[in-house]
Amino acid sequence: MSNLFASTAARPTMQEGFAALGWALTLSSVIFLASFEQGMLTAGAPVAHELFHDARHLLGFPCH
Ligand SMILES: [Zn+2]
Structure with missing residues (x-):
């Protein structure tokens, strides 16, 4: 008999x-960065925030 497991x-x-x-x-x-991050994690690098913000708009994710 074979073992089923x-x-x-x-x-x-x-x-x-x-x-x-x-x-x-x-x-x-x-x-998370492209959908929910509002600048808290990327405050030291505004370029990163803008990049992910643009990606959010590009993907049609509700933003503001
Ligand atoms: Zn926006």
Whole structure:
């Protein structure tokens, strides 16, 4: 009798897990900066704020 819970798929390695976590953090940071950030995090770099603000308008995200 075969074990129904035995998976034949390869398990992700620790390195692949960290890579996936890094991508998730990077993408969620970009989404946050382009959609919700109002200048608190980018106050020291107004160019960055303007860049993400323009991206927000380009994507049609409600802004102001
Ligand atoms: Zn705006």
